[in-house]
Amino acid sequence: MRAAVLFESPGTLRIEDVSVGQVGPREVLVRVAATGLCHSDLHHLTSTYMALPMVPGHEASGVVEAVGVDVSYLAVGDHVVAACRGFCGVCEWCLSGRPVLCERAGMRRGVDEPPRLYLQDGRGCSQMGGLSTFAEQILVHENSLVRIDKDIPLDRAALLGCGVVTGIGAVLRTAQVPAGANVAVVGCGGVGLNCIQGALLAGANRIIAIDIDDDKLQLAKAFGATDVINSSVHDAVQHVLELLPGSGGVEYSFEAIGRRETCELAFALLRKGGTATVIGVYDGNIELPGMRLLEERRIQGSMFGSVDFRRDMRFYLDLYRDGRLKLDELISERISLDEISAGFDRLARGEVTRSVVLFPN
Amino acid sequence: MRAAVLFESPGTLRIEDVSVGQVGPREVLVRVAATGLCHSDLHHLTSTYMALPMVPGHEASGVVEAVGVDVSYLAVGDHVVAACRGFCGVCEWCLSGRPVLCERAGMRRGVDEPPRLYLQDGRGCSQMGGLSTFAEQILVHENSLVRIDKDIPLDRAALLGCGVVTGIGAVLRTAQVPAGANVAVVGCGGVGLNCIQGALLAGANRIIAIDIDDDKLQLAKAFGATDVINSSVHDAVQHVLELLPGSGGVEYSFEAIGRRETCELAFALLRKGGTATVIGVYDGNIELPGMRLLEERRIQGSMFGSVDFRRDMRFYLDLYRDGRLKLDELISERISLDEISAGFDRLARGEVTRSVVLFPN
Numbered sequence: 001m002r003a004a005v006l007f008e009s010p011g012t013l014r015i016e017d018v019s020v021g022q023v024g025p026r027e028v029l030v031r032v033a034a035t036g037l038c039h040s041d042l043h044h045l046t047s048t049y050m051a052l053p054m055v056p057g058h059e060a061s062g063v064v065e066a067v068g069v070d071v072s073y074l075a076v077g078d079h080v081v082a083a084c085r086g087f088c089g090v091c092e093w094c095l096s097g098r099p100v101l102c103e104r105a106g107m108r109r110g111v112d113e114p115p116r117l118y119l120q121d122g123r124g125c126s127q128m129g130g131l132s133t134f135a136e137q138i139l140v141h142e143n144s145l146v147r148i149d150k151d152i153p154l155d156r157a158a159l160l161g162c163g164v165v166t167g168i169g170a171v172l173r174t175a176q177v178p179a180g181a182n183v184a185v186v187g188c189g190g191v192g193l194n195c196i197q198g199a200l201l202a203g204a205n206r207i208i209a210i211d212i213d214d215d216k217l218q219l220a221k222a223f224g225a226t227d228v229i230n231s232s233v234h235d236a237v238q239h240v241l242e243l244l245p246g247s248g249g250v251e252y253s254f255e256a257i258g259r260r261e262t263c264e265l266a267f268a269l270l271r272k273g274g275t276a277t278v279i280g281v282y283d284g285n286i287e288l289p290g291m292r293l294l295e296e297r298r299i300q301g302s303m304f305g306s307v308d309f310r311r312d313m314r315f316y317l318d319l320y321r322d323g324r325l326k327l328d329e330l331i332s333e334r335i336s337l338d339e340i341s342a343g344f345d346r347l348a349r350g351e352v353t354r355s356v357v358l359f360p361n
Numbered sequence: 362m363r364a365a366v367l368f369e370s371p372g373t374l375r376i377e378d379v380s381v382g383q384v385g386p387r388e389v390l391v392r393v394a395a396t397g398l399c400h401s402d403l404h405h406l407t408s409t410y411m412a413l414p415m416v417p418g419h420e421a422s423g424v425v426e427a428v429g430v431d432v433s434y435l436a437v438g439d440h441v442v443a444a445c446r447g448f449c450g451v452c453e454w455c456l457s458g459r460p461v462l463c464e465r466a467g468m469r470r471g472v473d474e475p476p477r478l479y480l481q482d483g484r485g486c487s488q489m490g491g492l493s494t495f496a497e498q499i500l501v502h503e504n505s506l507v508r509i510d511k512d513i514p515l516d517r518a519a520l521l522g523c524g525v526v527t528g529i530g531a532v533l534r535t536a537q538v539p540a541g542a543n544v545a546v547v548g549c550g551g552v553g554l555n556c557i558q559g560a561l562l563a564g565a566n567r568i569i570a571i572d573i574d575d576d577k578l579q580l581a582k583a584f585g586a587t588d589v590i591n592s593s594v595h596d597a598v599q600h601v602l603e604l605l606p607g608s609g610g611v612e613y614s615f616e617a618i619g620r621r622e623t624c625e626l627a628f629a630l631l632r633k634g635g636t637a638t639v640i641g642v643y644d645g646n647i648e649l650p651g652m653r654l655l656e657e658r659r660i661q662g663s664m665f666g667s668v669d670f671r672r673d674m675r676f677y678l679d680l681y682r683d684g685r686l687k688l689d690e691l692i693s694e695r696i697s698l699d700e701i702s703a704g705f706d707r708l709a710r711g712e713v714t715r716s717v718v719l720f721p722n
Contacts, residue, residue: 098657101657272462273462283652285649286649287649291642291643296663300658301653301657301659
């Protein structure tokens with residue numbers, strides 16, 4: 001099968017012929033229908049902690065082609081979404097309702113077990129997130145998949161595997177925003193837009209979108225933002241205080257980029273007692289003023305929106321059918337696997353929300 | 362009446378004759394029985410944001426001597442504790458169960474209303490926290506007092522007005538530590554010891570006390586610590602990992618000092634999904650590693666233990682009567698008002714947990 005392989009980092013993807021291993025007892029072979037390009041993949045293209053070569057990609061949908069002998073959850077022909085975070089089901093995190101923190105979440109790195117992917121020269125190839133969805137097929141643990149109903153279009157369903165649950169989940173699951181709260185979202189890319197529609201679902205009052213790109217802010221309005229601030233033009237903190245007179249800031253803020261200054265901005269936007277939730281991946285330190293913390297402000301991380309895929313998927317599918325979940329609007333372009341590098345270039349330049357690679361089946 | 366007055370900051374307290382104003386409609390005049398020396402007072406002695414001259418002190422007990430015409434909550438002769446944080450009862454914070462964040466919490470600064478205290482030369486004198494308890498009498502809003510039963514010794518009751526509720530409240534109210542959790546407490550002064558007994562009340566599993574003073578660590582054991590670490594000798598993070606093999610850290614940590622490095626240590630002690638609660642007042646920035654935040658760690662401030670005095674006092678009084686709340690053991694020494702400066706010197710040197718000034722009545 002064909003896959004996009006990363007040989008060095010920083011580096012670009014090369015389309016290669018790749019073989020998949022034998023289907024293990026609890027493994028499932030999936031024919032990929034669609035896979036989304038996410039900033040997390042882009043991080044690996046510029047610097048990675050994983051063994052190379054590797055096939056990136058962790059947001060996909062497809063159809064089950066084969067199942068291992070011990071697989072009970074899925075059958076051949078099932079439609080599935082690849083879950084950005086697998087779970088073991090037996091560790092204390094899984095058993096305490098936080099499978100997203102699972103110790104054995106399937107982050108296969110091709111070092112301590114036989115590789116599931118092979119290059120034509122016989123070299124093993126590691127799997128990003130135990131998935132590696134930039135490929136025509138994926139061979140993954142059954143706990144890295146979640147079944148969906150067959151009436152859901154697969155190209156849109158792909159987005160349910162990462163960006164949608166990460167953004168909406170941060171609002172509904174991690175922060176548990178109550179109705180009537182004022183919310184600010186810093187960063188209006190794929191995840192930020194989903195924070196915005198999460199805030200809308202939560203019944204938030206003001207939903208203030210902050211970005212430096214007016215096109216993204218327009219899109220933010222379409223997703224439910226009541227107010228937008230271009231922070232390259234306006235002082236975002238000052239503007240929020242003007243939008244919410246006498247409030248001292250928002251009750252809840254979300255950071256959906258992964259930069260030092262935006263994490264600090266999210267905290268600075270909070271009124272007393274408020275909660276900032278950081279979704280973006282930032283591999284450095286952030287600074288917080290101790291005196292503002294003291295007034296019962298809080299900052300917390302959200303991993304993949306604290307998602308529990310098997311619990312949450314029914315909710316997302318119902319929302320989509322009811323017209324309450326924007327999926328179609330998240331897709332900026334549909335491209336082929338051969339166009340994936342150009343797609344990442346556009347993502348890096350901030351020109352697209354989600355590019356989705358479609359595989360002809 | 363006699364009171365300890367701060368004329369300049371940095372500076373030392375001087376015992377002066379001070380007059381109190383007329384009792385206003387919702388004010389109460391209290392004959393102070395006992396007042397505790399807290400690190401927050403020490404902060405004002407070295408640098409203050411308040412108008413000087415000022416009488417510090419915000420932890421006290423006493424007996425009601427006079428009440429204003431509109432006071433309904435208290436009567437002459439009632440025993441009371443001065444609450445480190447008053448409340449208005451009508452703002453959104455009070456009405457949403459967070460009176461500690463009250464907008465009009467009675468932080469009288471002597472600038473926008475007639476002073477309640479006067480020096481002999483007629484100059485007004487501001488009230489710390491709307492209280493100013495380093496004095497034979499206090500004239501305060503009725504919402505800055507909480508009634509206690511008369512069987513509770515007043516010297517011990519004084520500590521219920523700040524240190525006890527701040528420490529125990531941070532554990533039970535702010536962080537809401539569940540039974541079975543592993544807890545670390547950084548700093549074993551008056552507030553830290555109360556975090557430890559709060560963790561014991563919560564049914565915590567390991568309660569790990571961290572300090573640089575072996576005497577304080579011995580006291581920590583008496584208050585319920587299961588393990589102690591002298592962080593001037595051992596690497597606290599490494600030691601916690603050894604005490605809790607395979608855990609990755611504690612679920613809950615508390616910072617009860619107010620220093621940059623101890624705030625950062627509290628966060629570094631957390632396992633995935635853990636919560637650090639900062640109680641100490643630190644007027645600078647703290648740094649947090651973004652990648653550790655991402656794993657759903659959280660850091661939050663606790664103001665006076667998120668206390669609601671009128672709700673919580675019954676609980677504390679019952680605990681004390683049942684022998685489940687250590688108050689006697691918190692008092693290192695009983696001194697007179699004239700000895701207050703020497704008491705603060707000992708507090709600054711870390712030689713005492715709580716010095717309590719007793720007034721002869």
